[in-house]
Structures are given as C-alpha cells and as structure tokens.
Amino acid sequence: MAPFGSADPKTVSRLMSAMTKLAVWALREGYDLDLEALLDGAVIEAFAATLTSSQATWRSSLRSIAKANQVETEETLSKFARPVLQGPYETTEVAALIFFARALTNKNRAYAIEAAVLLGAGAGIARGDLRLVTAANLHDHVGALHVAVAGRCVPVLPGYDNELRALAAKCPNGPLIGKVKGDEATVNITRWVGVRPGTPAFSTDRLRATFICTHLNMGTGTRELLAITGLNSIDALDSYYRFVEPLAVECDVVSRGN
C-alpha cells in the first residue's frame, strides 16, 4: 500500500478492502500469500471471475495496486468475467487449452497443462486431487479407462481416454501434472496459460464443471454422479444444473404445431 501513501483515506480503504478480499480468496484456493504472485494478471482475473457485477470495482482496484507496485498485468478482455468462468468450458475451449499446451517447447509445462485439462474435463478431478494422479492410477474396467483417486474410481469420458493413455505413457513416473507441493501446480498452470486471445483462462473449477455438466447432459444417474465426483450431496450439484440443456422434442405432433 506504500505507493498510495498520499491517496485520500477513502481510496486507500477501497484498495485495502479489495486486497483483503483477494487474500481471503487466495488462501481458500491454496495460493501463497506472495504479493507479486497475487497481483499477477491471471490470478486477478481468476479472482475477478468469482465476483458479482456489483463487486467488479475490486478488479480495477487490484489492477491499480498491481500497477503501482510495478507488477506486470496483461491487458485482458472483460469477456472472461462471471458467469462464463463459473460454467463449463465449450468443447472448442478445452481443445484450445490442449492445443496451447502441445505448442509449448517446455515439455514439463506442456505435460502438466495437458494432464490438468484431461483429468479435469475428462474425469472431473478437483484441484486438490490432481497431484495424486500418476500413470499407475489409470486402469481399465472392461476396456474402459478409469482413474483411481481419493477412494473413487472415475470412468474417463470418451474423447479423453486415448489422449490420457498417450500422456501417461510419456509420464510413467510421478504425478502426471509434475512433482510440486500443494496447489503450486495449478497456480503455475494458471500463470503459464495466462489470458490470451484464442485461449481461455485456465480454471480447474471450470474443467470439473465441464465433466459434471457433460454427465448431467448425458443423463448419468445421481448416485453414480455423486460417487464419481466425490460430491457429498445433491445440493452440491445445484450450481451445475443451470447449465443443463433440455432434450430436443422429438414428436411429430408437436412439430406439426399441435
């Protein structure tokens, strides 16, 4: 806050409150309370994505704090604001994240990002469980790929299984997202992906939402869904139901306008 020493008390209090909210969110998300890391453009965007429209001024407050502290913030597009970040990714967005990963020359980063995307969207693995998944956790039941994690056995969605097998073959030892402590892996990935045109911001929550909503749209039963996601109640599924698409009506009588 030192750069704002001469600002009026009201401004300082507004900035302090935005910074406090960011810190509380960051702690809950498992980020380190390092000023430079917290004021990183991608981290501010990830936080801003959780805000309601009436809290949108916090984002600009944080960006001015970042600027005053000479932390580089990338110019970003407001289209990443809520509610887009809360919901599932589009198929094309998941593809864009994987494409971005594979284009990286740093293979450790490439594998980490691809693993997080495939495990998130393909198996709904939550942030805290990602680093538990090694090649040895992948196994087959009647020819279908499953991930054993945190006492669950999760079937991998079609479309992600072959890619996950191929990635596991390249990373036979240790966690597929790489060996780092705590939640650092996802913090790093959020930074590496950043916010750039054509590639959506990285979010483990959105990846998991993609998995859950795919199942809801497929009509997967509630008991199975709770078992494979590790969610402990129907209430926890609530926030995903608003992304469920109604089935198209297939009825000649209705299409005749009756």
Ligand SMILES: [Zn+2]
């Ligand atoms: Zn199993």
